[in-house]
Amino acid sequence: MTLDAKIPNGFLAEKWTQHQFNLKLINPANKRKYDIIVVGTGLAGASAAATLAELGYNVKVFCFQDSARRAHSVAAQGGINAAKNYQNDGDSIFRLFYDTIKGGDFRAREADVYRLAEISNNIIDQAVAQGVPFAREYGGLLDNHSFGGAQVSRTFYAKGQTGQQLLIGTYSALSRQIANGKVKMFPRTEMLEVVTIDGKARGIVTRNLVTGAIESHNAHAVLLGTGGYGNIYFLSTNCMGANVTAAWQAHKKGAFFANPSFTQIHPTCIPVHDRHQSKLTLMSESLRNDGRVWVPKNREDKRHPNDIPENERDYFLERKYPSFGNLVPRDVASRSVKQVCDQGYGVGQTGLAVYLDFGKAIKRRGMDAIKHSYGNLFQIYEKITNENAYEMPMKIYPAVHYTMGGLWVDYNLMTTVPGLYALGEANFSDHGGNRLGASGLMQALADGYFILPRTIADYLATLPYDKISTEHSAFKEAEDNAKNRINQLLALKGNKTVDEFHKELGLIMWNHCGMSRSEASLKTAKEKIKVLEEEFWENLSMVGSNEELNQTLEKALRVADFLEMSQLMVTDASHRKESCGSHFREESQTEEGEAKRDDENFTYVAAWEYQGKNKSEVLHKEALTFENVKLTQRSYK
Amino acid sequence: MKIHLKIWRQKNSETPGKMVDYTLDEISPEISFLEMLDILNEDLLKKGEEPVAFDHDCREGICGMCSLYINGRSHGTEQGITACQLHLRSFKEDDTIYVEPWRAQPFPVIKDLIVDRSAFDRIIQAGGYISVNTGSAPDANAIPISREVAKEAFEAADCIGCGACVAACKNASAMLFVAAKVSHLALLPQGQVEKQSRVEKMVAQMDKEGFGACTNTGACSYECPKNISLSHIARLNREYLTAKLASKHLS
Numbered sequence: 001m002t003l004d005a006k007i008p009n010g011f012l013a014e015k016w017t018q019h020q021f022n023l024k025l026i027n028p029a030n031k032r033k034y035d036i037i038v039v040g041t042g043l044a045g046a047s048a049a050a051t052l053a054e055l056g057y058n059v060k061v062f063c064f065q066d067s068a069r070r071a072h073s074v075a076a077q078g079g080i081n082a083a084k085n086y087q088n089d090g091d092s093i094f095r096l097f098y099d100t101i102k103g104g105d106f107r108a109r110e111a112d113v114y115r116l117a118e119i120s121n122n123i124i125d126q127a128v129a130q131g132v133p134f135a136r137e138y139g140g141l142l143d144n145h146s147f148g149g150a151q152v153s154r155t156f157y158a159k160g161q162t163g164q165q166l167l168i169g170t171y172s173a174l175s176r177q178i179a180n181g182k183v184k185m186f187p188r189t190e191m192l193e194v195v196t197i198d199g200k201a202r203g204i205v206t207r208n209l210v211t212g213a214i215e216s217h218n219a220h221a222v223l224l225g226t227g228g229y230g231n232i233y234f235l236s237t238n239c240m241g242a243n244v245t246a247a248w249q250a251h252k253k254g255a256f257f258a259n260p261s262f263t264q265i266h267p268t269c270i271p272v273h274d275r276h277q278s279k280l281t282l283m284s285e286s287l288r289n290d291g292r293v294w295v296p297k298n299r300e301d302k303r304h305p306n307d308i309p310e311n312e313r314d315y316f317l318e319r320k321y322p323s324f325g326n327l328v329p330r331d332v333a334s335r336s337v338k339q340v341c342d343q344g345y346g347v348g349q350t351g352l353a354v355y356l357d358f359g360k361a362i363k364r365r366g367m368d369a370i371k372h373s374y375g376n377l378f379q380i381y382e383k384i385t386n387e388n389a390y391e392m393p394m395k396i397y398p399a400v401h402y403t404m405g406g407l408w409v410d411y412n413l414m415t416t417v418p419g420l421y422a423l424g425e426a427n428f429s430d431h432g433g434n435r436l437g438a439s440g441l442m443q444a445l446a447d448g449y450f451i452l453p454r455t456i457a458d459y460l461a462t463l464p465y466d467k468i469s470t471e472h473s474a475f476k477e478a479e480d481n482a483k484n485r486i487n488q489l490l491a492l493k494g495n496k497t498v499d500e501f502h503k504e505l506g507l508i509m510w511n512h513c514g515m516s517r518s519e520a521s522l523k524t525a526k527e528k529i530k531v532l533e534e535e536f537w538e539n540l541s542m543v544g545s546n547e548e549l550n551q552t553l554e555k556a557l558r559v560a561d562f563l564e565m566s567q568l569m570v571t572d573a574s575h576r577k578e579s580c581g582s583h584f585r586e587e588s589q590t591e592e593g594e595a596k597r598d599d600e601n602f603t604y605v606a607a608w609e610y611q612g613k614n615k616s617e618v619l620h621k622e623a624l625t626f627e628n629v630k631l632t633q634r635s636y637k
Numbered sequence: 638m639k640i641h642l643k644i645w646r647q648k649n650s651e652t653p654g655k656m657v658d659y660t661l662d663e664i665s666p667e668i669s670f671l672e673m674l675d676i677l678n679e680d681l682l683k684k685g686e687e688p689v690a691f692d693h694d695c696r697e698g699i700c701g702m703c704s705l706y707i708n709g710r711s712h713g714t715e716q717g718i719t720a721c722q723l724h725l726r727s728f729k730e731d732d733t734i735y736v737e738p739w740r741a742q743p744f745p746v747i748k749d750l751i752v753d754r755s756a757f758d759r760i761i762q763a764g765g766y767i768s769v770n771t772g773s774a775p776d777a778n779a780i781p782i783s784r785e786v787a788k789e790a791f792e793a794a795d796c797i798g799c800g801a802c803v804a805a806c807k808n809a810s811a812m813l814f815v816a817a818k819v820s821h822l823a824l825l826p827q828g829q830v831e832k833q834s835r836v837e838k839m840v841a842q843m844d845k846e847g848f849g850a851c852t853n854t855g856a857c858s859y860e861c862p863k864n865i866s867l868s869h870i871a872r873l874n875r876e877y878l879t880a881k882l883a884s885k886h887l888s
Binding site: 047050051054065066067068069070072074075084086122124125126127128129130131132133134135136137138139140141142158159161164165168171172173175176178179185187210239240241273274276277278279281282380383384386449450453495497499500541543544548549551552 | 648649664665667668669671672675676679682683685686687688690692693694695696697698699700701702718722724726747748751753754755757758761762763764765766767768769770771772773774775776777778780781782783784787788790791794795797798821822825827828
């Protein structure tokens with residue numbers, strides 16, 4: 001099978017407009033004859049579901065949380081980018097496109113990223129119309145700040161809770177359609193299988209998390225807005241329930257997985273403090289606008305940070321990258337922090353932390369201004385660490401945050417399974433090897449509000465209206481698969497808990513397939529995961545039954561998929577012998593220790609095809625061509 | 638440190654529940670309250686017993702999923718936080734801690750500490766939105782909104798829908814939750830067109846779900862992890878009264 005990304009011809013700036021004209025339409029009266037399933041109620045899923053319902057389709061929506069309003073988009077702090085150029089500082093659609101392509105280290109498609117930048121402005125309009133209370137200037141117009149990796153101010157924000165406010169927007173749009181009867185909502189329901197008939201996605205099998213009922217749902221198309229798989233590392237900034245099951249099960253049914261090893265490690269998180277720690281908390285990188293990152297110049301310096309004089313501090317980001325300083329992109333900042341800590345300069349009890357200091361900013365801008373910009377972030381920090389960051393520097397360390405990898409999709413957001421779409425973090429499309437700050441919310445909403453509702457019609461128009469009954473053997477087979485998986489797990493009466501397995505897997509991935517990877521470390525990871533997976537299926541300790549609310553079973557199902565998925569991540573990381581974006585390959589670095597990309601051999605998307613349990617996956621390459629930007633080695637010096 | 642726990646255990650909505658005693662020894666005061674429950678659950682699993690079911694997700698105080706009534710208070714005795722932001726350093730050696738689910742008729746217990754809060758979703762579905770279809774919005778800067786109004790709307794929109802207000806109220810009133818949404822949208826120019834029907838429909842749904850009446854005691858606001866102010870209830874009352882005076886649906 002050859003991958004066809006279906007990128008339209010024509011000039012970059014005209015591709016999307018032209019493409020929309022070429023797409024088939026569906027008559028308003030006929031839209032109600034189509035059923036669409038949406039899994040996930042984050043920004044991507046909820047915005048798509050609401051918009052499709054507004055257009056007249058019948059939509060069924062599923063989420064594992066108790067309410068659609070709780071999906072983890074809610075936790076995004078910093079903001080959302082748009083090329084409005086309200087600040088008159090030279091921004092444009094092309095500049096947002098260029099920054100995103102460059103920030104992603106030239107591993108994303110030009111056409112997709114340009115469309116994203118184009119649509120960014122509509123998203124802000126839509127959100128404001130819904131009542132999203134973005135920050136404003138004294139004259140009442142919208143305020144912007146600059147954000148990691150950008151030299152213009154294009155980020156719209158609502159304190160440090162931009163994700164929450166945007167999600168309330170999508171949730172209310174979704175709620176309106178539930179009230180209209182166009183959306184049927186299934187909370188506390190987890191998708192376990194995609195059902196394909198004649199090679200097309202025609203439904204899903206779910207488990208009701210309260211009763212345990214295994215149920216089939218049919219539709220003309222299935223959309224996955226199920227987020228990323230950063231939780232494979234156990235400790236991450238993801239919510240506890242985030243998992244790869246929907247995407248992984250789709251992969252097993254024929255959807256290719258693209259660039260699975262591209263994982264973003266966010267530089268500014270609260271450091272790990274205890275072995276019982278269950279998750280990590282992000283401190284928005286907007287803090288780097290005013291905070292200065294440093295470590296003591298002397299390794300043995302155990303003084304209180306406030307007692308260490310200026311000339312004995314190493315502001316290492318400002319030293320190494322004079323033109324971007326503390327605002328270098330996430331991957332560069334994370335690696336630098338890891339480097340100084342590995343060299344023994346780290347601070348705090350574990351030595352795995354660096355300072356983020358606001359002392360100078362408070363002197364320059366005044367306490368009130370700092371409180372206005374970051375008040376709630378300082379509060380979160382204090383709640384967790386019991387330390388007051390107005391009085392002493394914060395301590396930060398990198399943590400797993402986002403997965404750029406995801407299901408491979410074409411320009412229409414369709415996976416390699418016809419009728420199966422992936423949106424938001426669940427797809428691989430726009431961020432290449434590294435996502436820029438404030439671009440995640442933008443992409444999720446571009447996909448959900450503006451792209452998918454337009455492109456899906458082109459596919460649906462080729463289908464007959466007829467529904468396929470859930471009595472069809474394909475549904476029965478998928479139900480049996482799910483039930484067998486559950487029974488197999490419930491029969492395990494070993495003595496290791498699912499969390500213990502998950503933590504072990506996380507540690508293997510963090511140590512050997514984390515911020516930097518090498519041939520040797522990846523080989524170790526592969527061997528260790530294999531052993532761990534075998535042990536999981538023998539020695540897992542399970543309790544309870546399927547026919548009840550059983551959180552142990554929920555976790556076990558997710559970890560079983562993480563164990564399989566992690567092996568694909570390692571395979572992908574091994575094959576990509578270049579450093580690029582957040583993927584730092586030790587064998588591929590410059591003399592100064594910076595990442596070295598290999599455009600000659602790796603300017604492609606790696607899309608993996610599942611072949612069956614314990615069989616090597618087949619690699620398909622989608623070559624990336626750049627006609628509008630020149631490939632340069634990123635330099636933030 | 639050592640702590641004693643009394644935790645509500647209830648197999649499902651049909652079976653009566655009871656408080657069960659547990660003791661945890663040698664745990665670090667630096668861990669969070671939910672991490673303490675994780676440790677307890679690991680111990681229970683090791684003994685082949687059913688772990689305590691509780692709702693939680695983001696563990697950073699924003700998703701609103703966690704819903705624990707700790708020592709007789711929503712989200713515990715500290716102010717302005719959710720249960721996931723509570724740390725054991727807030728307790729003393731040998732303390733006995735009571736952990737219960739939200740207690741309110743419209744929030745039936747599903748299992749152990751998990752309750753059904755879908756009543757909140759239905760209240761939002763009744764009218765907690767601005768009816769604007771995707772694609773029909775004017776330019777975002779077309780309507781200036783003063784900084785003060787945007788700030789006040791934000792403070793109302795800050796509600797995470799956890800239900801702490803209902804659990805804290807002796808009458809299980811949902812007024813603070815409803816007020817936060819009504820206020821958020823009534824403050825903004827975009828929300829004006831539907832403001833009358835919105836407040837009527839949302840209050841009607843609130844009553845239908847069986848939430849109690851408001852007596853302005855203020856426990857809701859005091860226990861709210863986002864410190865949502867009682868002034869929003871005042872605005873809700875004003876909006877409701879104005880709406881009813883002009884209402885086409887007098888009942």
